[in-house]
Amino acid sequence: MQIYEMAQYxxxxxxxxxVSLLLVLAxxxxxxxxxxAFEASGDGLRIRGTLFGRTIPAAALRLSEARVVDLxxxxxxxxxxxxFGVGLPGxxxxxxxxxxxxxxxxxxxxxxxxxxxxxxxxxxxxxxPNDPDGCLGTLRSGAA
Numbered sequence: 319m320q321i322y323e324m325a326q327y328x329x330x331x332x333x334x335x336x337v338s339l340l341l342v343l344a345x346x347x348x349x350x351x352x353x354x355a356f357e358a359s360g361d362g363l364r365i366r367g368t369l370f371g372r373t374i375p376a377a378a379l380r381l382s383e384a385r386v387v388d389l390x391x392x393x394x395x396x397x398x399x400x401x402f403g404v405g406l407p408g409x410x411x412x413x414x415x416x417x418x419x420x421x422x423x424x425x426x427x428x429x430x431x432x433x434x435x436x437x438x439x440x441x442x443x444x445x446x447p448n449d450p451d452g453c454l455g456t457l458r459s460g461a462a
Contacts, residue, residue, distance in 0.1 A: 386433055388430055395434055400414055408427060410426045421442070422444045423444070
């Protein structure tokens, strides 16, 4: 039996393509996984600093139904399925389906306390600002 090895080949092009793709993915990951900022005012809620950021007018927020929740004791509001977004340990951002099957725009870190705000647009917000009670108070006082 005779064994023949493959003739010399050039795979530097493939290596450069893979390195380039990894670099692009790393840059995208850094851009997507930024801590968002929540700006609450009488005009509504502005989420900035992330790919999923947006401004939600006060008229679209159902503030009478909004509440601060402890996600450890409220499994119905836990993000269950990621539809489009980022799901990393200690960081979830994007569109998720909650345990109660509701569609939600989620911005959660390691905190178990979150602010749940239904909207008139057919989805809910589930965000974790550093002061959920203060954020809800600001939104409610501005809407009054």
